Each structure stands twice: as C-alpha cells, then as structure tokens.
Amino acid sequence: MILLWLIAVLLAGGLAAWLASRSSPLLCRWISLAAVGIDFVLALSLWTRHFKVNLTGTNNWFEQVDWSWIPQFGIHFHLAMDGLSLLLVLLTLFLGIASVLASWTEITTGVGFFHFNLLWILAGIVAVFLALDLFLFYFAWELMLVPMYFLIAIWGHERRVYAAVKFFLFTQLSGLLMLIAILALYFAHYRNTGVYTFEYADLLHTPLTPHAAMWIMLGFFIAFAVKLPMIPFHTWLADAHTQAPTAGSVILAGLLLKTGAYGLIRFVLPLFPGAAREFAPVAMTLAVAGILYGAILSFGQTDLKRLVAYTSISHLGFVLLGIFAANALALQGALMTMLCHGISTGALFILVGALQQRMHTREMDSMGGLWATIPRFSGAALFFALASLGLPGLGDFIGEFLVLIGTYQVNVAMAAVAAIGVLAATFYALRFVQRVFQGPNSHAWQLPDLAVREGVMLSAMMALLLWLGLYPQPVFRLFTETVNQFPAIWR
Amino acid sequence: MTASDLFALLPLLSVAATAVIIMLAVAVHRSHALALALTLLGLAGAFCSLFFVPLRPVTPLLIIDNYALFFMGLIVAASFAVALLAYGYLGAREGNREEFYILILVATLGAMVLAASTHFASLFLGLEILSVALYALIAYLHGRALPVEAGIKYLVLAAASAAFLLFGIALIYAGLGTMEFARMAQLLTNGGALDLTMLLPGVALIVTGIGFKLALAPFHMWTPDVYEGAPVPVTAFVATVSKGGMFALLLRYFHLSGTHSFAPVVLAFSIIAVASMFAGNLLALLQNNVKRILAYSSIAHMGYLLVAFQAGGPMGASAAAFYLVAYFVMTLGAFGVVSTLSERGRDADLIDDYRGLFWRRPALALVFTAMLLSLAGIPLTAGFLGKFYIVAAGVSVGEWALILILAITSAIGLFYYLRIVVALYQQPADSDRAHEPIPRRAPASTLVLAALTMILLWLGIYPTPLLRLIQAAIGSLG
Numbered sequence: 001m002i003l004l005w006l007i008a009v010l011l012a013g014g015l016a017a018w019l020a021s022r023s024s025p026l027l028c029r030w031i032s033l034a035a036v037g038i039d040f041v042l043a044l045s046l047w048t049r050h051f052k053v054n055l056t057g058t059n060n061w062f063e064q065v066d067w068s069w070i071p072q073f074g075i076h077f078h079l080a081m082d083g084l085s086l087l088l089v090l091l092t093l094f095l096g097i098a099s100v101l102a103s104w105t106e107i108t109t110g111v112g113f114f115h116f117n118l119l120w121i122l123a124g125i126v127a128v129f130l131a132l133d134l135f136l137f138y139f140a141w142e143l144m145l146v147p148m149y150f151l152i153a154i155w156g157h158e159r160r161v162y163a164a165v166k167f168f169l170f171t172q173l174s175g176l177l178m179l180i181a182i183l184a185l186y187f188a189h190y191r192n193t194g195v196y197t198f199e200y201a202d203l204l205h206t207p208l209t210p211h212a213a214m215w216i217m218l219g220f221f222i223a224f225a226v227k228l229p230m231i232p233f234h235t236w237l238a239d240a241h242t243q244a245p246t247a248g249s250v251i252l253a254g255l256l257l258k259t260g261a262y263g264l265i266r267f268v269l270p271l272f273p274g275a276a277r278e279f280a281p282v283a284m285t286l287a288v289a290g291i292l293y294g295a296i297l298s299f300g301q302t303d304l305k306r307l308v309a310y311t312s313i314s315h316l317g318f319v320l321l322g323i324f325a326a327n328a329l330a331l332q333g334a335l336m337t338m339l340c341h342g343i344s345t346g347a348l349f350i351l352v353g354a355l356q357q358r359m360h361t362r363e364m365d366s367m368g369g370l371w372a373t374i375p376r377f378s379g380a381a382l383f384f385a386l387a388s389l390g391l392p393g394l395g396d397f398i399g400e401f402l403v404l405i406g407t408y409q410v411n412v413a414m415a416a417v418a419a420i421g422v423l424a425a426t427f428y429a430l431r432f433v434q435r436v437f438q439g440p441n442s443h444a445w446q447l448p449d450l451a452v453r454e455g456v457m458l459s460a461m462m463a464l465l466l467w468l469g470l471y472p473q474p475v476f477r478l479f480t481e482t483v484n485q486f487p488a489i490w491r
Numbered sequence: 492m493t494a495s496d497l498f499a500l501l502p503l504l505s506v507a508a509t510a511v512i513i514m515l516a517v518a519v520h521r522s523h524a525l526a527l528a529l530t531l532l533g534l535a536g537a538f539c540s541l542f543f544v545p546l547r548p549v550t551p552l553l554i555i556d557n558y559a560l561f562f563m564g565l566i567v568a569a570s571f572a573v574a575l576l577a578y579g580y581l582g583a584r585e586g587n588r589e590e591f592y593i594l595i596l597v598a599t600l601g602a603m604v605l606a607a608s609t610h611f612a613s614l615f616l617g618l619e620i621l622s623v624a625l626y627a628l629i630a631y632l633h634g635r636a637l638p639v640e641a642g643i644k645y646l647v648l649a650a651a652s653a654a655f656l657l658f659g660i661a662l663i664y665a666g667l668g669t670m671e672f673a674r675m676a677q678l679l680t681n682g683g684a685l686d687l688t689m690l691l692p693g694v695a696l697i698v699t700g701i702g703f704k705l706a707l708a709p710f711h712m713w714t715p716d717v718y719e720g721a722p723v724p725v726t727a728f729v730a731t732v733s734k735g736g737m738f739a740l741l742l743r744y745f746h747l748s749g750t751h752s753f754a755p756v757v758l759a760f761s762i763i764a765v766a767s768m769f770a771g772n773l774l775a776l777l778q779n780n781v782k783r784i785l786a787y788s789s790i791a792h793m794g795y796l797l798v799a800f801q802a803g804g805p806m807g808a809s810a811a812a813f814y815l816v817a818y819f820v821m822t823l824g825a826f827g828v829v830s831t832l833s834e835r836g837r838d839a840d841l842i843d844d845y846r847g848l849f850w851r852r853p854a855l856a857l858v859f860t861a862m863l864l865s866l867a868g869i870p871l872t873a874g875f876l877g878k879f880y881i882v883a884a885g886v887s888v889g890e891w892a893l894i895l896i897l898a899i900t901s902a903i904g905l906f907y908y909l910r911i912v913v914a915l916y917q918q919p920a921d922s923d924r925a926h927e928p929i930p931r932r933a934p935a936s937t938l939v940l941a942a943l944t945m946i947l948l949w950l951g952i953y954p955t956p957l958l959r960l961i962q963a964a965i966g967s968l969g
Binding site: 069070071072073109110113135139140142143145146149150153154161164165168169172173176177179180183184186187 | 849850864869870871875879882883886887894895898899901902905906909912913916918953954955958959962
C-alpha cells in the first residue's frame with residue numbers, strides 16, 4: 001500500500017497546491033514542499049524495511065501492490081519496489097524538493113498550475129520506476145510528458161514553444177513505437193500460453209524467434225534511447241533543457257533521462273537477453289560516440305544552460321555503455337552514474353538558473369570574474385563542476401570509473417576511447433569555471449550571493465555527492481540483487 | 492406486425508413521437524425552453540426504454556439486438572448533449588429556434604434506424620431521414636452566408652453520394668437477388684460460382700456512399716467547408732451522430748454479409764484508411780480555423796477507426812466501438828467549448844480566439860485541453876485507451892503497415908492539437924482585448940461540458956464497465 005501512497009500523495013499534493021494558490025502563492029509552495037517532503041520520508045522508511053526483508057533468489061521485490069485494473073485485457077495495477085526502484089525513487093523525490101525550492105522566487109505567474117504540473121511529473125516518474133505491469137508502465141511513461149510539456153511551454157524561456165513541441169513529438173513518437181512493441185510481446189505471449197497479460201514476471205520468459213525478439217527489442221530500445229538520449233536521437237535535449245525553467249531542467253536532466261536508462265535495465269536486457277546481446281556492439285559504439293560528441297559540443301557552447309545540457313549527453317553515454325557492457329562492475333557503475341549525474345547536473349542547472357535570475361542572461365561572454373562578487377556561489381559552482389568532470393572523492397568518479405573497468409573487460413578499445421571522454425570533461429568543466437567565475441570582473445557585476453534557501457539545498461547536494469564518493473557501499477548493497485540477476489540471463 | 496414488435500421499436504417511436512409533439516406544441520405556443528424540455532424528455536425516454544425493450548428482429552428490415560441498442564444509446568446520448576449545447580447557442584441568435592429541435596430529433600431517428608438496419612431498404616431509409624434533416628440543420632441560420640453555402644454544398648454532394656449508394660444496392664440486388672445482409676452472407680459463402688462483375692462494382696459504389704457520409708479520404712472534400720459553415724452544435728452533430736450511425740451500419744453490414752472476405756475490398760479499405768490518416772493529419776496542419784482543424788482531425792480519426800475495422804474479428808469490432816465512444820465524447824466536448832465561446836455575431840473559430848483563454852476562463856481551457864489531449868491520445872483520457880485498443884487489435888492480426896502509419900500520422904497530429912493547446916496557455920499581452928472577461932452564459936452548456944469531461948476521464952481510467960457493454964453488444968452481432 002505504501003507504494004500507492006508514494007504516488008497518491010504527490011497527485012493530491014498537486015491538486016491541493018493548485019487550489020491553495022488562489023488564496024496565497026506562498027501557501028501553495030509550502031504545500032508542494034510538504035507533499036514531496038512527506039513522500040521522501042515515506043521512501044526513506046522503505047529503505048529500513050529493505051534490511052528486514054529476507055529476499056530469496058527469485059523474488060527481489062520487498063514491497064508490492066497488485067490489483068486487477070482492466071480484466072478484459074489482463075491489465076493489472078501492479079507496483080513493486082526493489083533496490084533499484086528505491087534508489088531512483090529517492091533520487092526523484094530529493095530532486096523534487098530541490099525543484100520546488102529552486103522555483104521559490106523564479107516562478108511568479110501561474111504559481112498554482114506550475115506546482116500542480118511539477119508534482120504530477122514527479123508522480124508520473126515515481127510510477128514509471130515502480131510499475132511492473134507493462135501497460136501501467138506505458139501509461140505512466142506517457143503521463144509524465146504532458147505536465148512536462150506545460151512546464152516548458154508556459155514557464156520556459158525565449159523559444160519555449162518550439163522546444164516544448166519538439167520534446168513532446170520526439171518522446172511521443174518513440175513512445176508509440178514502444179506501445180507497438182509492448183503489444184507485439186503481449187500477443188506473442190498470448191499465442192504461446194493462451195493468457196492475456198502485461199505482467200512483467202510472466203512476459204519475462206516469452207519464447208520468441210530471434211528475428212521477432214530483435215524487432216520488439218528495437219521498439220523498446222528506441223523509446224528509451226530517445227529519452228536517454230543516445231545519438232542520433234538527442235536533438236530534442238539541448239532545446240528542451242535550455243528553454244525549460246530551472247525546475248524543469250533539473251527534472252529533465254536529473255530524472256527524465258534516468259527513466260530511459262531505467263527502462264533499458266529493467267525491460268530491454270531482461271526481456272530480450274539474446275537480442276540485446278547481439279545489439280550490444282551497436283549500442284556501445286553509439287554510447288562512446290555520445291560520450292565524445294556531448295563533450296565536444298559542450299566545450300563549444302557559450303549559453304550556460306546549453307553547455308550543461310550537452311554534458312548530460314556525455315554522461316548518459318557512460319550509463320548506456322555500462323548497461324550494455326552488462327557485467328556486474330559496469331552495471332554498478334552505470335547505476336552510480338545515474339544517481340550522481342542526477343545530483344550534480346541538477347545542482348549545476350540550479351546554479352545556472354540562479355545566475356540567470358540574477359543577471360538575466362545565460363551568455364558566458366557577458367560574465368567573468370564573478371568570484372569577486374559572489375564567492376560562496378562560485379565555490380559551489382566549482383564543486384559541482386569538479387564533480388561533473390569526475391574528481392576522485394565525489395560520486396561521479398566512482399560511477400564512471402566502474403563503467404570504464406567493466407567495459408575494459410568486454411572491449412578494450414571502447415574503454416580506451418571512452419576514457420578520452422573523461423579527459424574531455426575536464427576541458428568543458430574547467431572552461432565553464434574559468435570563463436564565468438575567474439579572471440577580472442570586467443563587466444563590474446554586483447550580485448547577491450547565495451540565499452539561505454539556496455545554500456541549504458546545495459549543501460545537501462554536496463554532502464550526498466561526497467557520501468557517494470567516499471562511502472558508496474550502502475548504495476551498492478541496494479543494487480546487489482538487480483546486478484546479480486544479470487549474469488544469469490545474459491548467458 | 493405485432494404489439495411486441497411495436498414495443499421493441501419503442502426507442503425509435505418515442506423519438507419520432509417527440510418530434511411530432513414539438514411540432515404541435517410550436518403551432519400552439521412558441522417557447523424555446525419548452526421545445527428543449529420536450530426534446531430532452533423524449534430523448535431521455537428513448538434512452539430509458541433501451542434497457543427493457545425485447546431483443547428481436549422486427550420485420551426483415553430492422554433488428555433490435557444488443558448491438559443496435561448500444562449504438563442507439565450512444566446516438567441518443569449524443570443528441571441529448573447537442574440539444575443542450577444548442578440551447579445556449581441558439582439563445583443568443585436570431586430567428587425561430589424551436590424547429591431546430593424537431594430537425595435534430597428527426598436526424599437522430601435516421602441515425603438510430605441505421606444502427607438497427609439489416610436490410611438495404613432500411614439502410615437507405617435511415618440514411619435519407621438523417622440526410623434530409625441535416626440539409627436543413629446545416630443551413631439553419633439562413634440569414635448568414637456561410638451556413639447557407641455549407642448547406643447547399645452538403646445537399647448536392649450528399650444527394651450525389653446517395654445516388655451512388657442506391658446504384659450500388661441495385662447492382663448487388665441484381666447479382667444476388669436479395670437485400671438482406673444475413674442472406675447475402677449465405678449466398679456469398681456457399682454460392683459457388685459468383686458473378687463478381689456485378690458484385691464488386693456494387694460494393695465499390697456502396698463504399699463510396701458510406702465513405703462520403705463518414706468523410707473518409709478521398710470522399711472528404713465537403714468536410715472542412717460544412718464543419719466551418721454549419722452552426723457549432725450542428726457541426727458537433729454531423730461529426731458524431733451522423734458518422735456514428737453510419738459506422739454502426741458499416742460494421743454490421745460487413746460483419747454480417749461477409750463482403751469483407753474479398754481481397755479487393757480489403758485492399759480498398761486499407762488504401763482508404765491510409766489516405767484518411769494522412770490527408771486528415773497533414774491538411775489539418777495548414778489550417779488556422781479551429782473548426783476546420785477539427786474537421787480534418789475527424790477525417791484522420793475515421794481513418795484510425797478503419798484500422799480497427801480492418802483488423803476484423805470481435806477484437807477489431809470492439810476496438811472500433813470503444814474508439815467511437817471515445818470519439819463521440821471528445822468531439823462533443825471540443826465543439827462544446829467552441830459553442831460556449833462563440834459570440835452572437837460569429838463563431839469562435841480562429842485560433843486567436845483561444846489565445847490566453849487559460850488566464851481568463853481556466854475551467855473552460857482545461858476542458859478544451861483535456862479534449863484535445865484525448866484526441867491526440869494522451870493517457871488518463873478515453874482517447875488514449877481507444878488508440879491503445881485499436882493498436883492492440885491491429886497488432887493481434889499483424890497489420891504492421893497500418894499500425895506504423897497510424898503511429899506516424901498520429902504523431903503528426905500532435906502538431907496541430909498542441910498548436911491550439913499552446914495558444915490556450917499563452918500569456919495574454921496587456922494591450923489587446925485578452926483581459927476582457929468573457930460573459931458566462933448557458934449553464935446548460937457548462938453542465939454538458941462538465942459531464943463530458945468526467946466521462947472522458949472515467950473512460951480513460953476505468954473502462955471496464957464500458958468494455959463489458961461493448962463485448963455484449965459485439966457478441967450479439969454473431
């Protein structure tokens with residue numbers, strides 16, 4: 001039941017926040033914060049439960065709800081949580097809190113509707129991470145797009161409509177491909193067993209001809225690759241991230257991209273092990289290309305938000321590489337990168353958004369020497385830039401390092417080329433810090449430094465990255481079951 | 492004809508009787524409210540009678556079975572909504588209003604006959620009752636140029652298409668010697684050597700006639716002009732009731748008569764489906780008029796319906812029936828918003844009329860958003876489950892090409908739905924008239940829109956009861 005509450009609290013909180021905005025925008029913000037906060041505490045309480053439950057080899061779910069929903073199609077309302085889902089849900093809610101705080105002063109028009117959309121996106125993402133019925137998964141997958149679309153189209157920057165429509169079309173078309181693939185799998189299962197079901201555990205062992213498996217796998221893969229985003233499906237990302245309001249960018253980069261990676265880990269590899277293994281060289285090549293391509297493009301940007309957006313393509317390339325290398329080390333690395341990228345990139349978007357709110361520009365050329373006027377702000381930016389370039393001691397390093405080790409065992413050349421990506425990250429991250437914060441303050445900017453609200457939020461994010469970088473063991477323990485099931489299905 | 496035959500026809504009779512009663516009432520005393528009240532009463536009575544009439548064939552012409560009752564219920568409910576929408580719309584306009592309801596009732600009767608017909612004679616009868624009433628309805632605001640133009644266009648083209656249909660019926664009758672659908676199936680399956688030279692042209696002509704009524708490409712030319720010109724409630728009626736009755740007939744005819752087993756017919760329907768999906772979605776991109784956009788979108792939706800129809804079998808028929816219900820709800824909802832916003836002098840049909848609506852009338856904008864997202868097939872709405880069902884039906888029989896085209900064209904369709912949605916949420920510029928409050932009128936329309944939105948969400952979240960109804964209805968088709 002608690003899983004249902006995780007979603008219901010967000011949905012109800014969104015409605016309540018909207019209604020409350022009629023009397024006072026401030027009340028609306030507090031209600032949103034409270035709803036996400038309560039959810040976060042609920043999810044944390046599930047972590048303690050994870051220690052108590054004795055998981056057997058076949059059943060990794062330590063919490064589930066399963067109701068019949070549309071019996072005519074064999075559709076169930078089936079939510080379940082394992083270690084992987086738990087960590088991603090925690091990340092979702094943590095960044096949710098950060099998004100509410102980041103919009104505290106930025107959003108002044110339509111406050112109620114904004115928070116409604118924000119909370120409903122979070123609810124959709126939580127549902128995506130928990131759904132075990134493929135129909136429910138698709139339902140949640142599509143549902144989170146609409147509020148995201150509104151978030152970009154209403155509260156975004158100059159070219160918001162273009163960016164929002166592009167985002168929507170890319171994800172919607174790829175989603176339809178996934179729907180066709182889901183249904184193809186559903187009917188393949190029906191023909192084998194005579195049972196209509198969308199249940200993950202049942203579909204897991206559907207016998208398919210290699211040919212059919214490859215086509216169906218590609219249907220899923222493209223949907224997830226667009227979200228991830230993998231080149232050549234990445235073109236929506238830079239526009240959407242750049243035009244979205246801060247909270248939108250945080251959620252896009254921190255969470256929506258992770259739903260793509262999650263889909264690959266949860267569905268593509270386990271459902272179609274044979275086809276995925278055959279496809280792995282292609283996916284890994286595209287991943288490595290994405291790592292370098294993202295890094296190079298990022299280096300060339302002068303718009304700060306675009307710069308951060310392109311780093312995501314590079315980092316998510318590591319995730320894709322780790323997933324398709326598919327040994328325990330690489331997978332753990334991919335999962336760790338997902339978490340840390342969410343936090344560090346989220347923080348960078350918050351910082352860039354805060355800069356834009358203060359300076360009304362995102363252009364690097366009109367900045368420089370900001371350290372002199374906002375030292376605490378600049379220090380925080382340096383910290384997260386270092387995290388993003390993979391400084392040992394911070395979480396991102398652990399993730400990318402493990403991906404590289406894992407890939408090395410599978411394919412030395414790929415690992416070698418991907419390692420260049422780590423090097424390239426140094427260039428774009430340090431260029432960002434140098435051009436914006438260091439050097440002379442030639443434009444004579446006088447800006448307010450970090451407010452208490454921003455300071456607390458960013459400190460929490462720093463603490464998490466340090467923790468994940470220095471003592472990642474508790475997190476790895478949660479991944480164990482997910483990672484351990486892979487060698488079995490992969491062979 | 493026995494008493495129980497008449498009893499079985501109670502839904503049809505009560506609609507017909509209401510039309511007569513209103514006509515008499517108008518002769519005594521003209522009252523807009525009274526005409527509406529009688530209409531609603533008659534339609535509600537017809538709807539209630541659906542639950543207890545006996546299931547039986549009535550003469551060789553009509554059959555009252557679960558299938559007919561289901562579609563009659565849908566048609567009557569849609570007419571109920573149209574009548575309520577029309578009350579607010581006509582209330583603000585010139586001329587006599589009472590006859591409008593008589594015509595609506597007559598047209599509804601025609602559509603109901605189509606849903607129950609099992610014979611070419613009743614097909615043609617129903618079609619003509621429906622069409623003749625529609626000519627007058629489309630040109631109802633006869634003091635204005637656009638409605639009259641639309642009415643004439645519809646008259647000429649509908650009459651021509653009826654002639655095609657009649658010729659097709661004659662050819663099939665000449666070839667098979669029967670006009671009963673069920674009898675045709677027997678002849679076609681075990682008739683041995685059939686003379687296809689008569690039958691295939693006959694079927695082709697019938698498909699032309701039906702395709703015109705459903706506005707399938709390439710018989711769709713009239714749609715945008717008529718949608719644009721007709722008064723908004725009539726547009727809603729043409730888009731839903733008229734097409735719904737025809738589609739119910741198409742489904743029954745091809746299901747019963749076995750015509751769908753001919754390869755050329757299957758191919759023809761595939762081509763029509765693909766053409767409709769592309770034509771509707773691509774042409775809608777070029778429009779700036781909301782009524783025209785919805786017209787082209789309805790062409791595309793009929794194409795989606797044909798995909799389910801092509802899949803065939805109980806699954807395809809159920810998918811088509813479910814989609815039709817969803818289509819009714821969202822189309823009525825979308826035109827309901829247009830009708831509510833229309834001013835006295837002109838209909839609110841330009842995208843500019845909707846710019847920034849959210850900041851002035853948030854509830855209305857949200858209803859419109861829900862309807863448009865449903866038309867685009869986004870979850871939580873009936874349109875999503877409908878599209879899901881159609882794709883499922885297509886995949887179950889391996890219609891990969893049609894399904895892929897459906898996916899691609901409905902992604903194209905997102906463009907124009909989103910264009911309207913974006914306009915709804917644009918921040919109004921301070922200078923223009925955007926800050927004027929829009930006068931609220933017609934509580935009846937508000938009621939209809941609220942109910943339609945609830946149904947839309949309900950079907951999108953918990954369709955189980957409707958699916959059970961549809962399965963019973965399709966099951967009775969045999």
